[in-house]
Amino acid sequence: MTQTSPMPPLLGEATLLPSLTAAAPHHVLRALHAHLLVSGRLASPPHLAAFLASLASSGHLAYARLVLPRRPATLLAHNALLRALARGPRPGLAFAAFRDLPLPPDHYSLSFLVRAAAALAAAPAAAGERPVRTEASARRLLVAVSAHGAAVRRGHAADPHVQSGVVSMYAALGDAAGARAAFAEITCPDVVCVTAMVGALSAGGDVDAARDLFDEMPLRDHVAWNAMIAGYVHVGRTREALRLFDEMQSAGAAIGEATLVSVLTACAQMGALDRGKWVHWYMRSHGMRMSVMLGTALVDMYSKCGVVATAMEVFESMGERNVYTWTSAVSGLAMNGMGLECLELFKRMESSGVQPNGVTFVAVLRGCSMAGLVDEGRTCFDSMKDKHGIDPWLEHYGCMVDLYGRAGRLDDAINFINGMPVEPHEGVWGALVNASRIHNNVELGKHALDKLLQIESENDAAHVLLSNIYAVTQNWKGVSRVRGMMKAKGVKKVPGWSAIEVDGKVHEFFVGGKSHPRYKEIEMMLAEMSRRLRLQGYAANTKEVLFDIEEEEKEDAISLHSEKLALAFGLIALPEDVEIRIVKNLRVCKDCHDYTKLISKVFDREIITRDRNRFHHFKDGTCSCKDYW
DNA sequence: CTAGGGTTAG
Numbered sequence: 001m002t003q004t005s006p007m008p009p010l011l012g013e014a015t016l017l018p019s020l021t022a023a024a025p026h027h028v029l030r031a032l033h034a035h036l037l038v039s040g041r042l043a044s045p046p047h048l049a050a051f052l053a054s055l056a057s058s059g060h061l062a063y064a065r066l067v068l069p070r071r072p073a074t075l076l077a078h079n080a081l082l083r084a085l086a087r088g089p090r091p092g093l094a095f096a097a098f099r100d101l102p103l104p105p106d107h108y109s110l111s112f113l114v115r116a117a118a119a120l121a122a123a124p125a126a127a128g129e130r131p132v133r134t135e136a137s138a139r140r141l142l143v144a145v146s147a148h149g150a151a152v153r154r155g156h157a158a159d160p161h162v163q164s165g166v167v168s169m170y171a172a173l174g175d176a177a178g179a180r181a182a183f184a185e186i187t188c189p190d191v192v193c194v195t196a197m198v199g200a201l202s203a204g205g206d207v208d209a210a211r212d213l214f215d216e217m218p219l220r221d222h223v224a225w226n227a228m229i230a231g232y233v234h235v236g237r238t239r240e241a242l243r244l245f246d247e248m249q250s251a252g253a254a255i256g257e258a259t260l261v262s263v264l265t266a267c268a269q270m271g272a273l274d275r276g277k278w279v280h281w282y283m284r285s286h287g288m289r290m291s292v293m294l295g296t297a298l299v300d301m302y303s304k305c306g307v308v309a310t311a312m313e314v315f316e317s318m319g320e321r322n323v324y325t326w327t328s329a330v331s332g333l334a335m336n337g338m339g340l341e342c343l344e345l346f347k348r349m350e351s352s353g354v355q356p357n358g359v360t361f362v363a364v365l366r367g368c369s370m371a372g373l374v375d376e377g378r379t380c381f382d383s384m385k386d387k388h389g390i391d392p393w394l395e396h397y398g399c400m401v402d403l404y405g406r407a408g409r410l411d412d413a414i415n416f417i418n419g420m421p422v423e424p425h426e427g428v429w430g431a432l433v434n435a436s437r438i439h440n441n442v443e444l445g446k447h448a449l450d451k452l453l454q455i456e457s458e459n460d461a462a463h464v465l466l467s468n469i470y471a472v473t474q475n476w477k478g479v480s481r482v483r484g485m486m487k488a489k490g491v492k493k494v495p496g497w498s499a500i501e502v503d504g505k506v507h508e509f510f511v512g513g514k515s516h517p518r519y520k521e522i523e524m525m526l527a528e529m530s531r532r533l534r535l536q537g538y539a540a541n542t543k544e545v546l547f548d549i550e551e552e553e554k555e556d557a558i559s560l561h562s563e564k565l566a567l568a569f570g571l572i573a574l575p576e577d578v579e580i581r582i583v584k585n586l587r588v589c590k591d592c593h594d595y596t597k598l599i600s601k602v603f604d605r606e607i608i609t610r611d612r613n614r615f616h617h618f619k620d621g622t623c624s625c626k627d628y629w
Numbered sequence: 630c631t632a633g634g635g636t637t638a639g
Contacts, residue, residue, distance in 0.1 A: 045630095046630075050630085053630085075630095076630065077630095079631080080630060083631075107631080108630065108631055109631095110631095111631050111632065112630095114632095115632080159631090159632095160631095160632070161632040163632085165631090165632060165633090167633085168632085190632090190633095191633080192632050193632080193633075195632095196632080196633045196634095198633085198634090199633070221633095222634085223633055224633080226633090226635070227633070227635095228634090229634085229635095230634060256634090256635095258635040259634085259635080261634095261636060262634080262635060264635095264636090265635085265636075292636075293635060293636045294635090295636090296636040296637075297635080297636055299636090300637070322636085322637095323637070324636045325636080325637080326637085327636095327637040327638080328636075329637095330637085331637065331638065357637085358638085359637050359639095360637075361638095362637095362638045362639075363637075363638060366638080395639065398639090613639095
């Protein structure tokens with residue numbers, strides 16, 4: 001190395017600054033430090049600032065605190081540190097740094113402080129802690145208010161960067177009123193502030209207000225579009241999300257990763273495989289990098305559309321995976337009934353170095369329970385605390401009851417409930433109800449339903465089930481009592497629907513719905529289906545089971561569950577060599593399940609139904625769930 | 630040297 005300039009050529013300006021802002025291992029940071037010292041660049045405020053940020057984001061805070069006081073205090077350096085802390089894993093540290101500032105803070109300092117408060121508010125509960133309203137959340141509110149207060153006191157509350165931060169900070173806290181109030185203070189909000197408010201309103205569930213604001217925006221950039229699309233996805237209004245995405249493309253806004261992640265989430269929710277595949281194609285044809293988030297969203301979309309093989313291909317192709325990625329894949333295998341593969345993947349995750357979290361355990365426990373892997377599930381549950389230090393949530397207890405109950409080990413399920421260190425919640429009793437249903441234990445079912453209704457007096461499905469039990473056991477007084485209870489409490493059944501995608505368009509069917517433009521054909525097909533099933537000896541059957549879910553309301557005895565309408569439409573509208581994919585919002589009832597199995601055989605079609613809980617892959621007269629759901 | 634949008638379960 002020849003030294004022709006006063007600066008050593010080890011690292012040129014072009015490579016030095018970017019490498020300074022990124023997180024790096026300790027030995028690299030030491031080398032950088034030495035380099036900066038020798039070259040004299042540690043005296044340059046931008047270099048010092050970048051170096052401090054790099055130290056902080058690499059977690060070497062003590063190191064940063066050692067370097068900082070030896071240099072003349074500049075806000076530039078201190079702000080860089082604040083910024084890194086605010087974006088780091090422990091945003092609370094930014095508050096300590098703010099308190100210890102040797103100079104009066106400027107609008108940069110305040111914007112970072114507000115960001116730190118927002119990050120703190122949004123921070124998921126500590127590992128193992130079930131997300132609940134605690135003193136911790138009250139403290140977060142105080143912190144947020146104090147950050148906002150500091151901005152006001154220091155006279156920086158009118159800075160646009162601070163303002164947008166304040167709005168999204170209240171949104172992160174779930175304080176929609178706070179966000180509205182802060183937004184109302186802004187005399188002339190710019191695009192960024194309005195976008196923050198669109199996000200805040202969506203997060204608060206008021207998407208329509210968000211949309212009004214969005215429509216009034218004089219100028220919408222791609223982030224504003226993304227915020228609005230995400231808002232719709234967030235509340236499950238997926239069709240509106242996709243429609244807005246179409247408008248976004250027509251408007252010529254830049255489609256980026258965030259957009260596609262939201263679009264994929266929408267496709268996953270509605271089971272729109274064709275649109276999901278289109279996004280995948282779009283990514284490839286535009287040379288987009290398969291980032292962790294995009295890859296995860298793809299794995300999730302393919303899983304929720306029942307195409308596990310492709311989900312796994314994407315998963316395997318990813319260079320980097322985080323908890324979300326692994327959990328998506330584990331959960332995808334679980335809901336498609338692939339218990340052994342699910343367990344195997346979970347073990348791979350454990351050795352991959354990515355720590356599973358509570359959600360991962362919900363997924364793997366569900367996988368075990370779907371496949372009847374009782375002992376394996378128990379081992380997972382025990383390892384959660386012993387090996388991973390995660391305290392079980394109520395959801396995990398519910399999974400365990402489901403695991404024992406489904407396998408017919410009702411005594412174990414009851415003993416497990418009795419041994420719980422916390423009060424069982426609705427999910428636990430719901431799992432016991434379901435187990436009683438599967439194993440035809442009316443007494444236990446009634447007991448569990450009573451408990452469930454004590455906790456969730458408005459639970460529509462529980463009422464329906466209880467009434468069904470009474471009906472099947474010919475207790476008509478019981479039936480009318482439950483009906484009366486429902487009326488008195490104003491409990492309404494959730495309307496059932498089934499959806500099917502044809503040529504990229506999602507068609508929805510409701511019970512007894514005759515509004516579809518091709519209803520005449522559907523009706524004829526239904527008649528044809530009945531005729532051919534009768535030849536196979538099928539008779540509508542609900543007598544054999546003591547009580548069935550029948551979550552979906554029929555208007556009268558002859559009308560059909562929405563699922564059968566969708567199935568008939570699929571038989572008409574899809575080519576013969578294509579599998580029929582149905583998504584429904586409730587669980588499949590026994591009759592529809594039997595019916596679909598036979599249709600798959602008689603019509604020689606593969607049928608894939610996603611219900612509220614899981615997938616059913618019907619082929620040749622059998623179902624992947626082994627009649628066990 | 631700032632700001633706004635995005636991924637896992639139920």
